[in-house]
Amino acid sequence: MGIFFSKRKKISRITDHDKTILELKIQRDNLKKYQLRIEAILENDRNLAKRLLTEGKKDRAKLLLRKKRFQEQLLEQTDGQLENLEKLTQDLEFAQIEIKVVEGLKIGNIALKKINDTLNIQNIEQILEETREGVEKQNEINDLISGVLNDNDEQAIELELSQLIDQNSEILELPEIPNEEPATDQLKKEIKEKTKKSILVEV
Incomplete structure (x- = not known):
């Protein structure tokens, strides 16, 4: 028998908002890795410049320091970009929390409105009035019975x-059932x- 069971497609719970935050965090992590790599290069260039000076190669050491200075400026720019990414990521995450809070308030307001519609003042007053009438009627019955007796x-x-x-x-x-048979007809009659x-x- 050629029976095919189609698997139900799972609905992804990841929204575009979540994807955007993830992309920003990936860029942030890549920038941090780039900073660490540049810092290692800068330290290496500085040590190399020292060695060139000891070898009397002043021009090459100067050229290396120029390269180092340029990379330091790039590193400063990276710090600014990293700060902007951090702030943007935090703002998006906080906005996501605000959306959930608003959705929760909306659901709560709808539920509260339904309760208020069910328990409106007129219904409550009617229930209290019916209860009061029932109590009064019962008291009247008790009074009548007490007055007659x-x-x-x-x-x-x-x-x-x-x-x-x-x-x-x-x-x-x-x-009680006797353990022994009755001796007379009179005893049978009494039982x-x-x-x-x-x-x-x-x-």
Whole structure:
């Protein structure tokens, strides 16, 4: 079977802004390497000029010092270019941070607006009013019930509650099963009656 699975093309997260910063850093590093190379040449030319002077070759030593001076001027220009590259790189990186901050603020403002739209003042007032009405209604019901019942009613309620608790306790206490066979029919009848009462209580 000729089934071909196409790989999904990965979306690069590197932006043009990132590429620009990378290029600037590469140029900066190349300039630093160039400076180190020029400084090494300058030191070598200086030592060579000293040796030429000891050998009595003043003209050649002077010519070498002229070359050295020209390279020193190039080195000074390189310092200025390097400083500009450093500043431009830092500005671009800071601008990238600012863009992310602005994007974060934008997303936050959108989320906050949605929350505010959901929880507007009218909805909150309506919810509070409905809650207040529900509480007041419940209080009215409690007041009505309290007004109808007197102390005798409360005592009757307590008594009935106590009876219900006793009945539940009796349900939990099942009749004991005798280990030995009953000796008389009367004993069988008593056990049967106890079992019947337990069933009725449960119902």
